[in-house]
Amino acid sequence: TADTADILKVEGLTKTFGGLSANEDVSFSAPRGAICGLIGPNGAGKSTLFKALLGVHKPDRGRIIFDGIDITDISQQKRCRLGLCCTFQISESFSELSILEAVMVGAYSRTSSRAKARTDALVAIGEVGLTDLAHLRYSELNVFQRKKAELATALATNPKLLLLDELFAGCSLHEIAELIDLIGALNQRLGTTFIIVEHVLHVIMSLCSKVIVLESGRILEIGTPAEISTSPVVLAAYLGE
């Protein structure tokens, strides 16, 4: 099953909070090795969908098939070990950790050996170009360096599918351009599949081969960037925002 074309299949996912459907009957697939975009207005249900994929919360209905395995009912930790993860935001309480120590937290998800975790962390730090800063504390980093360090925490888990929820927030146009190149290079070099939530639409349009549009918890449209950017329903949803 590991070589099926789609690394992820989501079928009829529904999640309600109180009376409100944050996700309503959401179905889509992500091709193995692709960079997919997930877009939609504020409150459309993008983060809720990521949380269901990661196992942060349990959907009311629907199934999630990852790499041929039904993961709907398995824990967050086990999903991570199977290769489905997101970037870890380093909270203030950990801000005195060095980049290396913070990335080792990610690396420990697949080893209990300190030496192996350190080696894996250093590889991941190298992948994002922070080798020279590996011993700096998190509190000493600027926003852009933190974003790259967060990306390294995720890479250290050796993901097959990496979910990025607004990783680019707070970055300058120049930094965004650099992050686009970095993600494209990681996708090429490591074969990692990405699903990216991002408000800056040109990030989505330049990186993604498939775009999923959510509105009010439902799938509004799925297509290539060219199809999405000319879709009447998508244009109406965005212009009406």
Ligand code: ADP
């Ligand atoms: P997006 O990431 O697309 O901006 P979210 O997934 O964060 O949207 O939110 C979708 C909807 O679900 C919103 O109406 C939001 O208020 C609601 N929601 C999200 N998380 C919770 C929660 N834990 N409890 C109650 N409502 C929530």
Ligand code: MG
């Ligand atoms: Mg969100």
